[in-house]
Amino acid sequence: MSHRHPRDRTVPVVLVAGHLGVGKSSLVNHLLRHADGTRIGVVVNDFGALGIDAMLVAGQADSVTSLANGCLCCTTDADGLSDLLADLTAPATGLDLVVVEASGLAEPRELVRLLLAPTDPHAVYGGLVVVLDAADPDLEQARLADLAVVNGLDRVDDPDAALATVRAVAAGAVVGTRHGALDPALLVDPVSRPKPAQLGLDELLREVDGPHAHDEAQSVSFSSEQPVDPGRLAAFLEAGPAGVVRAKGVVRLAGDGELWEVQTVGTAIRVRPAPVRAATSGARLVLIGTGLDEAGLIQALEGCVAGADDPEPTEHAALALTRYA
Template sequence: MTVRTVPVVLVAGHLGVGKSSLVNHLLRHADGVRIGVVVNDFGALGIDAMLVAGQASSVTSLANGCLCCVTDADGLSGVLADLVSPAAGLDLVVVEASGLAEPRELVRLLLASHDPHAVYGGLVAVLDAGAPDLEHARLADLVVVNGLDRCGAAALDEVRAVAAGAVVGTSHGALDPALLVDPVRRPQPSQLTLDALLREADGEHPHMAAQSVSFTSERPLDAGRLAAFLESGPRGVVRIKGIVRVPDGGGEGFDEAPDVWEVQTVGTAIRVRPAPGRLDTRGARLVLIGTDLDEPALRAGLTACVVSDDDPAPSQHAALALTRYRIDLTSA
């Protein structure tokens, strides 16, 4: 049986850039998604935890220190264990780090975690549009430039010039949740959920709506070319999801590895796993989600990944370019 995994998204940035505003916006517009939050306060009073308590499905507060001060992976794993366990039933965990935390260390700690239920969902760096930290932009899978209401969209250009991942502009932290996670349809309770009550009371807080581009192919995609496309962080694309057939079954080290893979990305953070049998396909079915998307360019990039009759036969290890991002090597 395959382990149920929960993506853990790290939200980092300097003090006052709008991290809590972004997390609160996600919680208020969860649309059925069950979100757990780890709030990393620095100081004796858990102010950040107070700001999100009651809005999240689950909140864990880490007082008196930064996550970057946790020197072993077990420290972070212990904090996340309850949130990512199947019993919790969460769809997403967001770690809002103190403004004093070092993003590189946050990523290292999560990637070193041995919890089979927690998977790296990407580093989201929140930057101040008026004075963006370009070093954070270079590290992040997704960069959120907050404060466009004060500085204008031109503030994005400087960040895009150096960012390795996707770049999105916001005001007041209003990031469309669709850029991170899909809505989940669950039976509606007789009593309104807190996010629904908040929307009724406050009204919808406008955000830059996500766009989508669909791509289908009746032929398999070349694993190497597809991996290069995903790793390049196509302009405007924040998420990619779908299923893909590749010509080779996965290469050495994967017994009876499948040919069809489920693909999920957030910025440059890539996750693949064997597709459920009901999602079998002869080629590819992908959806790209982001803002200001160049649809012709994206379609051209994916079309170039399609295997043609003129392509040489794949080597034994050809699929490893993609399957090295596999996340479900453990069973339970």
């Protein structure tokens, strides 16, 4: 995305929700510690609850704490949220991801509605992450999630059974964690920035953070010289392919021949006209997640490519996908 004009730059805003004590702060702290070059803005309603490591904190001004690794942490209540999000996603802040920890703010559903309000040109909805207790997952919340994080797998006898219970009801992606150790790459593309010669504080903290290492996100890349069938691609994305947390890329649609940018988080799909005429006659897609069946996913995507035997697309065929614009 770095080739785009700053006006085009959008920052995903991810909402983290879940019951009291389920591991939301652990997850947010893990993201901050493992941010590497990615600049994360965190919105909480109380710094104390987050308990950011003192070592990570570089400076504090009123309700904003700037962390030594370029991340920012802010406090607000629900009323101040939209103004704060507009500030945090403004190009001048240089943030790559904003995470809103929902505890105590409001109902997750309300917040999603607020985040989806298209008032801020730089913010894009990055998905609802619901943290669940592996020992007693709230299945109602699991249904709402774009990404359900089943945390506390170290505290249950049968982690696979805990994951299967959630997978049975979740529409979006499901990932298991211990101590909130979620790979940030599941939420945002890693950004590499020049590193100082010294170890950063986040790196130092990570050295002592060994047991909470995360399962690395995987990616599967697909490309085709031929355009895709919008209906089949939409059905593939809507089904929430197993293990896929995010998908992104550009696709040319059979029929109208237009080029679209596609981004998904769980089963939340977003498309927009590709901002740059990307040099593809067909499709380039990357699927990001855990436990991916590469061969199966490639095969499924090959099935979305328009074939010579397909009937002529109707005038409205593209709507199957472009209705998400």
